Amino acid sequence: MYVYVYDGFVTDKKHEKLLSRVETRLTDLGISGRVERLTMFKDIGEIVADAALQGCETIVAVGDDGTVGRLIDVVGMHDMSFGVIPIGDGPHEIAALLGVEEGVEACNILSRRVLHTVDLGRVNDHFFLSSVRIPRTRAAMSCNGQYSVIPTEDNEVRVCNLAPMTVSDDGAAAISSPRDGFLQTVFQPSPRRGFFSKLFRPAEPLPPPTVVPVRTLSVRHSQPVTVIRDGQRLSSSVLDISILPKRLKVITGKTRKFE
Amino acid sequence: MFKNDRETATVAHETETVIAPSVRVEGDFVSEGNVRIEGEVKGSISTERDLVVGENSKITAGVQARNAVIAGELHGNLRVYDRLELASTARIHGDIQAKVLSVAPGAMMKGQLIIGLEVPVQEKAAAAASVDEGAEGRPPIARGPRSVREKKIEELLQQ
Numbered sequence: 001m002y003v004y005v006y007d008g009f010v011t012d013k014k015h016e017k018l019l020s021r022v023e024t025r026l027t028d029l030g031i032s033g034r035v036e037r038l039t040m041f042k043d044i045g046e047i048v049a050d051a052a053l054q055g056c057e058t059i060v061a062v063g064d065d066g067t068v069g070r071l072i073d074v075v076g077m078h079d080m081s082f083g084v085i086p087i088g089d090g091p092h093e094i095a096a097l098l099g100v101e102e103g104v105e106a107c108n109i110l111s112r113r114v115l116h117t118v119d120l121g122r123v124n125d126h127f128f129l130s131s132v133r134i135p136r137t138r139a140a141m142s143c144n145g146q147y148s149v150i151p152t153e154d155n156e157v158r159v160c161n162l163a164p165m166t167v168s169d170d171g172a173a174a175i176s177s178p179r180d181g182f183l184q185t186v187f188q189p190s191p192r193r194g195f196f197s198k199l200f201r202p203a204e205p206l207p208p209p210t211v212v213p214v215r216t217l218s219v220r221h222s223q224p225v226t227v228i229r230d231g232q233r234l235s236s237s238v239l240d241i242s243i244l245p246k247r248l249k250v251i252t253g254k255t256r257k258f259e
Numbered sequence: 260m261f262k263n264d265r266e267t268a269t270v271a272h273e274t275e276t277v278i279a280p281s282v283r284v285e286g287d288f289v290s291e292g293n294v295r296i297e298g299e300v301k302g303s304i305s306t307e308r309d310l311v312v313g314e315n316s317k318i319t320a321g322v323q324a325r326n327a328v329i330a331g332e333l334h335g336n337l338r339v340y341d342r343l344e345l346a347s348t349a350r351i352h353g354d355i356q357a358k359v360l361s362v363a364p365g366a367m368m369k370g371q372l373i374i375g376l377e378v379p380v381q382e383k384a385a386a387a388a389s390v391d392e393g394a395e396g397r398p399p400i401a402r403g404p405r406s407v408r409e410k411k412i413e414e415l416l417q418q
Contacts, residue, residue, distance in 0.1 A: 144289075146286055146287045146288070146289060147284055147285060147286025147287055147288045147289075147302060148284070148285050148286055149282050149283075149284055150282060150283045150284070150285065151281060151282050152280075152281055152282060152283055152298075152299075153281050155281055155282065187279070187281065187282050189279070189281035207279070207280075207281060208277070208279045208280075208297065209277070209279055210277055210278055210279040210281065210282045210298070211275065211276060211277045212276050212277075212278075213275075213276060213290075213292065
Protein backbone atom coordinates (compact mmCIF):
# COMPACT_ATOMS: atom_id res chain seq x y z
CA MET A 1 0.00 0.00 0.00
CA TYR A 2 1.26 3.44 -0.99
CA VAL A 3 0.52 6.67 0.84
CA TYR A 4 1.29 9.96 -0.92
CA VAL A 5 1.85 13.01 1.28
CA TYR A 6 1.29 16.23 -0.69
CA ASP A 7 2.84 19.41 0.59
CA GLY A 8 0.48 22.39 0.77
CA PHE A 9 1.93 24.21 -2.25
CA VAL A 10 1.63 21.19 -4.54
CA THR A 11 -2.07 21.82 -5.01
CA ASP A 12 -1.42 25.38 -6.24
CA LYS A 13 -2.86 26.18 -9.63
CA LYS A 14 0.57 26.45 -11.28
CA HIS A 15 1.34 22.81 -10.47
CA GLU A 16 -2.15 21.58 -11.39
CA LYS A 17 -1.28 20.16 -14.83
CA LEU A 18 1.87 18.41 -13.65
CA LEU A 19 0.12 16.94 -10.63
CA SER A 20 -2.68 15.66 -12.83
CA ARG A 21 -0.17 13.96 -15.15
CA VAL A 22 1.62 12.44 -12.15
CA GLU A 23 -1.62 11.05 -10.70
CA THR A 24 -2.61 9.60 -14.08
CA ARG A 25 0.78 7.96 -14.45
CA LEU A 26 0.62 6.48 -10.94
CA THR A 27 -2.79 4.98 -11.79
CA ASP A 28 -1.44 3.59 -15.09
CA LEU A 29 1.43 1.95 -13.24
CA GLY A 30 -0.93 0.50 -10.64
CA ILE A 31 0.76 2.21 -7.70
CA SER A 32 -1.81 4.83 -6.83
CA GLY A 33 -2.74 5.03 -3.16
CA ARG A 34 -4.15 7.15 -0.41
CA VAL A 35 -3.43 10.87 -0.65
CA GLU A 36 -2.80 13.01 2.41
CA ARG A 37 -2.45 16.77 2.13
CA LEU A 38 -0.33 18.69 4.62
CA THR A 39 -2.16 21.68 6.01
CA MET A 40 -1.60 23.91 9.02
CA PHE A 41 -4.09 21.90 11.07
CA LYS A 42 -2.86 18.41 10.22
CA ASP A 43 -0.18 16.77 12.28
CA ILE A 44 2.28 14.94 10.05
CA GLY A 45 3.11 12.58 12.92
CA GLU A 46 -0.50 11.45 13.08
CA ILE A 47 -0.69 11.01 9.29
CA VAL A 48 2.34 8.70 9.26
CA ALA A 49 1.32 6.80 12.40
CA ASP A 50 -2.14 6.25 10.91
CA ALA A 51 -0.59 5.05 7.65
CA ALA A 52 1.64 2.62 9.56
CA LEU A 53 -1.36 1.24 11.44
CA GLN A 54 -3.16 0.60 8.15
CA GLY A 55 -0.21 -1.40 6.85
CA CYS A 56 1.40 1.22 4.63
CA GLU A 57 4.58 -0.19 3.07
CA THR A 58 5.69 2.87 1.16
CA ILE A 59 5.23 6.52 1.96
CA VAL A 60 5.97 9.10 -0.71
CA ALA A 61 6.77 12.78 -0.19
CA VAL A 62 5.29 14.90 -2.98
CA GLY A 63 6.96 18.30 -2.88
CA ASP A 64 10.47 19.65 -2.30
CA ASP A 65 13.34 19.19 0.19
CA GLY A 66 11.25 20.76 2.95
CA THR A 67 8.54 18.14 2.41
CA VAL A 68 11.14 15.38 2.53
CA GLY A 69 12.60 16.83 5.74
CA ARG A 70 9.22 17.00 7.49
CA LEU A 71 8.33 13.46 6.48
CA ILE A 72 11.72 11.92 7.27
CA ASP A 73 11.45 13.35 10.77
CA VAL A 74 8.55 10.98 11.50
CA VAL A 75 9.14 8.14 9.03
CA GLY A 76 12.38 7.36 10.87
CA MET A 77 10.29 6.01 13.74
CA HIS A 78 8.36 3.54 11.56
CA ASP A 79 9.22 0.56 9.42
CA MET A 80 8.26 1.67 5.93
CA SER A 81 9.96 2.47 2.65
CA PHE A 82 10.37 6.06 1.58
CA GLY A 83 10.01 7.62 -1.87
CA VAL A 84 9.85 11.11 -3.30
CA ILE A 85 8.11 12.81 -6.22
CA PRO A 86 9.75 16.22 -6.71
CA ILE A 87 7.17 18.86 -7.61
CA GLY A 88 7.40 22.59 -7.20
CA ASP A 89 10.05 25.26 -7.46
CA GLY A 90 12.47 23.42 -5.22
CA PRO A 91 15.02 22.98 -3.91
CA HIS A 92 15.08 19.32 -4.93
CA GLU A 93 18.64 18.46 -3.85
CA ILE A 94 17.65 15.38 -1.85
CA ALA A 95 15.63 13.97 -4.75
CA ALA A 96 18.60 14.60 -7.07
CA LEU A 97 20.92 12.78 -4.67
CA LEU A 98 18.51 9.83 -4.64
CA GLY A 99 18.48 9.89 -8.44
CA VAL A 100 14.80 10.79 -8.66
CA GLU A 101 13.91 13.10 -11.52
CA GLU A 102 11.19 15.68 -11.34
CA GLY A 103 7.59 15.12 -12.40
CA VAL A 104 6.27 12.08 -14.25
CA GLU A 105 9.63 10.28 -14.50
CA ALA A 106 9.61 10.01 -10.70
CA CYS A 107 6.51 7.77 -11.02
CA ASN A 108 8.43 5.32 -13.22
CA ILE A 109 11.24 5.26 -10.64
CA LEU A 110 8.73 4.56 -7.88
CA SER A 111 7.27 1.76 -9.96
CA ARG A 112 10.67 0.13 -10.53
CA ARG A 113 11.10 0.17 -6.75
CA VAL A 114 14.88 -0.11 -6.49
CA LEU A 115 15.40 -0.01 -2.74
CA HIS A 116 18.54 0.92 -0.84
CA THR A 117 18.89 0.79 2.92
CA VAL A 118 20.59 3.94 4.12
CA ASP A 119 21.74 5.46 7.39
CA LEU A 120 19.65 8.11 9.07
CA GLY A 121 21.01 11.02 11.07
CA ARG A 122 19.54 12.15 14.34
CA VAL A 123 19.82 15.61 15.89
CA ASN A 124 18.30 15.84 19.36
CA ASP A 125 14.83 14.28 18.85
CA HIS A 126 14.70 14.77 15.10
CA PHE A 127 15.80 12.63 12.16
CA PHE A 128 17.51 13.81 9.00
CA LEU A 129 18.45 12.14 5.73
CA SER A 130 20.66 14.75 4.10
CA SER A 131 22.47 17.12 6.47
CA VAL A 132 22.44 19.47 9.42
CA ARG A 133 23.92 22.90 8.83
CA ILE A 134 25.24 24.87 11.81
CA PRO A 135 25.86 28.57 11.09
CA ARG A 136 29.23 30.25 11.65
CA THR A 137 30.55 29.14 14.99
CA ARG A 138 33.66 28.71 17.10
CA ALA A 139 32.08 26.29 19.55
CA ALA A 140 34.06 23.14 20.39
CA MET A 141 32.52 19.97 18.98
CA SER A 142 32.97 16.73 20.88
CA CYS A 143 33.37 13.85 18.42
CA ASN A 144 32.66 10.20 19.31
CA GLY A 145 33.20 11.13 22.96
CA GLN A 146 36.96 10.84 22.32
CA TYR A 147 38.23 14.14 20.99
CA SER A 148 37.18 17.70 20.34
CA VAL A 149 37.43 19.76 17.18
CA ILE A 150 37.81 23.44 18.06
CA PRO A 151 37.52 26.00 15.26
CA THR A 152 40.20 28.67 15.58
CA GLU A 153 38.14 31.00 13.37
CA ASP A 154 34.50 31.18 12.31
CA ASN A 155 33.51 27.98 10.53
CA GLU A 156 30.22 26.91 9.02
CA VAL A 157 29.69 23.29 10.03
CA ARG A 158 27.75 20.79 7.92
CA VAL A 159 27.06 17.33 9.29
CA CYS A 160 26.40 15.28 6.15
CA ASN A 161 24.72 11.91 5.77
CA LEU A 162 23.74 12.23 2.11
CA ALA A 163 24.89 15.64 0.93
CA PRO A 164 27.58 17.40 -1.09
CA MET A 165 30.60 17.97 1.17
CA THR A 166 33.31 19.64 -0.84
CA VAL A 167 33.64 20.94 -4.37
CA SER A 168 36.86 20.21 -6.26
CA ASP A 169 38.61 22.63 -8.62
CA ASP A 170 36.82 21.17 -11.63
CA GLY A 171 33.45 21.82 -9.99
CA ALA A 172 32.65 18.20 -9.12
CA ALA A 173 30.90 17.79 -5.80
CA ALA A 174 32.06 15.04 -3.46
CA ILE A 175 29.02 13.36 -1.96
CA SER A 176 28.99 11.76 1.48
CA SER A 177 27.93 8.13 1.50
CA PRO A 178 24.73 7.35 3.45
CA ARG A 179 25.74 3.70 3.72
CA ASP A 180 29.12 3.85 5.48
CA GLY A 181 27.90 4.25 9.07
CA PHE A 182 29.49 7.68 9.42
CA LEU A 183 28.38 11.29 9.36
CA GLN A 184 30.91 13.40 7.49
CA THR A 185 31.39 16.63 9.41
CA VAL A 186 32.68 19.49 7.27
CA PHE A 187 34.13 22.60 8.91
CA GLN A 188 34.25 25.28 6.23
CA PRO A 189 36.06 28.49 7.23
CA SER A 190 34.61 31.65 5.79
CA PRO A 191 36.83 33.64 3.46
CA ARG A 192 38.21 36.74 5.17
CA ARG A 193 36.76 39.53 3.08
CA GLY A 194 35.93 43.04 4.13
CA PHE A 195 33.09 45.13 2.76
CA PHE A 196 35.15 46.83 0.05
CA SER A 197 36.98 43.71 -1.05
CA LYS A 198 33.60 42.06 -1.49
CA LEU A 199 32.58 44.89 -3.77
CA PHE A 200 35.71 45.31 -5.86
CA ARG A 201 37.69 42.07 -5.77
CA PRO A 202 36.73 38.88 -7.55
CA ALA A 203 35.62 36.03 -5.32
CA GLU A 204 38.52 33.97 -4.02
CA PRO A 205 38.37 30.19 -3.68
CA LEU A 206 37.17 28.94 -0.30
CA PRO A 207 39.85 27.99 2.24
CA PRO A 208 40.35 24.23 2.59
CA PRO A 209 37.74 22.57 4.83
CA THR A 210 38.21 20.13 7.67
CA VAL A 211 36.39 16.83 7.09
CA VAL A 212 35.94 14.45 10.03
CA PRO A 213 33.86 11.24 9.87
CA VAL A 214 32.01 10.78 13.16
CA ARG A 215 29.37 8.56 14.72
CA THR A 216 28.36 11.05 17.39
CA LEU A 217 28.83 14.80 17.71
CA SER A 218 27.91 17.05 20.61
CA VAL A 219 27.87 20.84 20.59
CA ARG A 220 27.05 23.19 23.43
CA HIS A 221 26.37 26.84 22.69
CA SER A 222 25.87 29.52 25.32
CA GLN A 223 22.75 30.70 23.48
CA PRO A 224 20.28 28.91 21.20
CA VAL A 225 21.40 28.72 17.59
CA THR A 226 19.23 27.97 14.59
CA VAL A 227 20.42 25.04 12.51
CA ILE A 228 18.97 23.79 9.23
CA ARG A 229 18.03 20.12 9.17
CA ASP A 230 16.94 18.87 5.72
CA GLY A 231 15.52 22.31 4.95
CA GLN A 232 13.78 22.59 8.34
CA ARG A 233 14.82 25.03 11.07
CA LEU A 234 15.71 23.81 14.53
CA SER A 235 16.67 26.12 17.37
CA SER A 236 18.61 24.84 20.39
CA SER A 237 21.70 25.61 22.44
CA VAL A 238 22.42 21.89 22.81
CA LEU A 239 22.96 19.72 19.76
CA ASP A 240 23.43 15.98 20.13
CA ILE A 241 23.93 14.46 16.71
CA SER A 242 24.32 10.75 15.99
CA ILE A 243 23.88 8.21 13.22
CA LEU A 244 21.44 5.34 13.03
CA PRO A 245 23.04 2.88 10.61
CA LYS A 246 20.85 1.17 8.00
CA ARG A 247 17.67 2.68 9.37
CA LEU A 248 15.65 3.65 6.27
CA LYS A 249 14.75 2.02 2.96
CA VAL A 250 14.65 4.57 0.16
CA ILE A 251 13.53 4.21 -3.45
CA THR A 252 16.30 5.38 -5.76
CA GLY A 253 16.80 6.04 -9.45
CA LYS A 254 19.63 5.13 -11.78
CA THR A 255 21.33 8.50 -11.34
CA ARG A 256 21.61 8.28 -7.55
CA LYS A 257 24.78 9.85 -6.18
CA PHE A 258 25.91 7.02 -3.93
CA GLU A 259 26.88 3.37 -4.21
CA MET B 260 25.65 21.52 -9.23
CA PHE B 261 25.78 17.78 -9.53
CA LYS B 262 27.28 15.74 -12.29
CA ASN B 263 25.19 12.96 -13.68
CA ASP B 264 27.91 10.34 -13.71
CA ARG B 265 28.34 8.16 -10.62
CA GLU B 266 32.05 9.13 -10.39
CA THR B 267 31.29 12.17 -8.25
CA ALA B 268 29.66 9.93 -5.71
CA THR B 269 32.59 7.58 -5.49
CA VAL B 270 35.02 10.38 -4.76
CA ALA B 271 33.85 10.66 -1.16
CA HIS B 272 32.92 7.07 -0.60
CA GLU B 273 36.22 6.31 1.09
CA THR B 274 36.30 7.52 4.66
CA GLU B 275 39.04 10.13 4.89
CA THR B 276 39.78 12.69 7.55
CA VAL B 277 41.21 16.11 6.81
CA ILE B 278 42.27 18.49 9.59
CA ALA B 279 42.63 21.94 8.02
CA PRO B 280 44.53 24.91 9.53
CA SER B 281 41.26 26.51 10.67
CA VAL B 282 40.69 24.01 13.51
CA ARG B 283 42.50 22.50 16.46
CA VAL B 284 41.93 18.91 17.59
CA GLU B 285 42.33 17.87 21.23
CA GLY B 286 41.97 14.35 22.62
CA ASP B 287 42.38 10.78 21.43
CA PHE B 288 41.88 10.92 17.72
CA VAL B 289 41.14 7.48 16.27
CA SER B 290 40.43 6.90 12.58
CA GLU B 291 39.76 3.87 10.40
CA GLY B 292 40.69 5.66 7.18
CA ASN B 293 43.38 7.87 5.73
CA VAL B 294 44.19 11.02 7.67
CA ARG B 295 45.65 14.30 6.42
CA ILE B 296 46.64 16.90 8.99
CA GLU B 297 47.34 20.52 8.09
CA GLY B 298 46.35 22.02 11.45
CA GLU B 299 47.09 21.49 15.13
CA VAL B 300 46.54 18.29 17.13
CA LYS B 301 47.09 17.65 20.85
CA GLY B 302 46.60 14.25 22.48
CA SER B 303 47.07 11.09 20.45
CA ILE B 304 46.54 10.03 16.84
CA SER B 305 45.85 6.50 15.70
CA THR B 306 44.85 5.33 12.24
CA GLU B 307 44.74 1.91 10.64
CA ARG B 308 45.70 3.44 7.32
CA ASP B 309 47.88 6.25 6.00
CA LEU B 310 48.77 9.52 7.70
CA VAL B 311 50.00 12.67 5.99
CA VAL B 312 51.19 15.58 8.13
CA GLY B 313 51.52 18.85 6.23
CA GLU B 314 54.35 21.34 6.41
CA ASN B 315 52.59 23.92 8.60
CA SER B 316 50.98 21.47 10.99
CA LYS B 317 51.92 21.14 14.63
CA ILE B 318 51.29 17.90 16.48
CA THR B 319 51.80 17.30 20.19
CA ALA B 320 50.76 13.68 20.37
CA GLY B 321 51.78 10.07 20.23
CA VAL B 322 51.16 8.84 16.70
CA GLN B 323 50.37 5.39 15.26
CA ALA B 324 49.75 4.71 11.57
CA ARG B 325 50.28 2.08 8.91
CA ASN B 326 52.18 4.45 6.59
CA ALA B 327 53.10 8.06 7.29
CA VAL B 328 54.52 11.05 5.50
CA ILE B 329 55.63 13.79 7.91
CA ALA B 330 56.45 17.29 6.73
CA GLY B 331 55.49 19.26 9.84
CA GLU B 332 56.40 19.49 13.51
CA LEU B 333 55.78 16.53 15.82
CA HIS B 334 56.33 16.36 19.58
CA GLY B 335 55.72 12.78 20.65
CA ASN B 336 56.56 9.20 19.83
CA LEU B 337 55.89 7.97 16.32
CA ARG B 338 55.12 4.33 15.52
CA VAL B 339 54.59 3.36 11.89
CA TYR B 340 53.89 -0.26 10.98
CA ASP B 341 55.11 -0.01 7.42
CA ARG B 342 56.73 2.93 5.69
CA LEU B 343 57.64 6.30 7.20
CA GLU B 344 58.76 9.22 5.07
CA LEU B 345 60.22 12.35 6.59
CA ALA B 346 60.19 15.37 4.30
CA SER B 347 62.90 18.02 4.41
CA THR B 348 60.67 20.26 6.55
CA ALA B 349 59.94 17.56 9.16
CA ARG B 350 60.80 18.32 12.81
CA ILE B 351 60.44 15.29 15.08
CA HIS B 352 60.94 15.44 18.84
CA GLY B 353 60.38 11.90 20.06
CA ASP B 354 61.19 8.25 19.48
CA ILE B 355 60.52 6.70 16.09
CA GLN B 356 59.67 3.08 15.33
CA ALA B 357 59.07 2.04 11.74
CA LYS B 358 59.64 -0.88 9.42
CA VAL B 359 61.00 1.28 6.61
CA LEU B 360 62.29 4.83 6.98
CA SER B 361 62.97 7.41 4.30
CA VAL B 362 64.52 10.74 5.30
CA ALA B 363 64.88 13.74 3.01
CA PRO B 364 67.91 16.03 3.47
CA GLY B 365 67.07 18.76 5.94
CA ALA B 366 64.72 16.75 8.13
CA MET B 367 65.35 17.09 11.86
CA MET B 368 64.96 14.29 14.42
CA LYS B 369 65.63 14.25 18.14
CA GLY B 370 64.93 10.89 19.74
CA GLN B 371 65.63 7.20 19.37
CA LEU B 372 65.14 5.17 16.22
CA ILE B 373 64.04 1.57 15.86
CA ILE B 374 63.97 0.78 12.17
CA GLY B 375 63.55 -2.45 10.26
CA LEU B 376 61.68 -4.47 12.88
CA GLU B 377 58.36 -6.01 12.03
CA VAL B 378 55.71 -4.52 14.32
CA PRO B 379 52.60 -6.69 14.17
CA VAL B 380 49.48 -4.55 14.12
CA GLN B 381 47.67 -6.78 16.63
CA GLU B 382 50.46 -6.16 19.12
CA LYS B 383 50.18 -2.43 19.12
CA ALA B 384 49.76 -2.19 22.89
CA ALA B 385 52.79 -4.37 23.54
CA ALA B 386 54.82 -2.37 21.06
CA ALA B 387 53.77 0.85 22.76
CA ALA B 388 54.89 -0.51 26.11
CA SER B 389 58.26 -1.54 24.73
CA VAL B 390 58.85 1.90 23.28
CA ASP B 391 57.99 3.54 26.56
CA GLU B 392 60.38 1.33 28.53
CA GLY B 393 63.96 2.34 29.25
CA ALA B 394 66.89 1.47 27.03
CA GLU B 395 67.36 -1.92 28.71
CA GLY B 396 63.87 -3.07 27.83
CA ARG B 397 64.11 -2.09 24.19
CA PRO B 398 64.36 -4.71 21.47
CA PRO B 399 67.72 -4.65 19.68
CA ILE B 400 67.93 -2.42 16.66
CA ALA B 401 68.15 -4.47 13.47
CA ARG B 402 71.61 -4.52 11.93
CA GLY B 403 71.07 -5.02 8.24
CA PRO B 404 73.37 -3.78 5.50
CA ARG B 405 74.45 -0.25 6.38
CA SER B 406 73.18 2.07 3.72
CA VAL B 407 73.98 5.75 3.28
CA ARG B 408 70.53 6.50 4.71
CA GLU B 409 71.19 4.51 7.88
CA LYS B 410 74.56 6.18 8.37
CA LYS B 411 72.90 9.55 8.03
CA ILE B 412 70.31 8.63 10.64
CA GLU B 413 73.04 7.51 13.03
CA GLU B 414 74.91 10.74 12.46
CA LEU B 415 71.77 12.69 13.23
CA LEU B 416 71.26 10.72 16.42
CA GLN B 417 74.82 11.36 17.59
CA GLN B 418 74.45 15.13 17.12
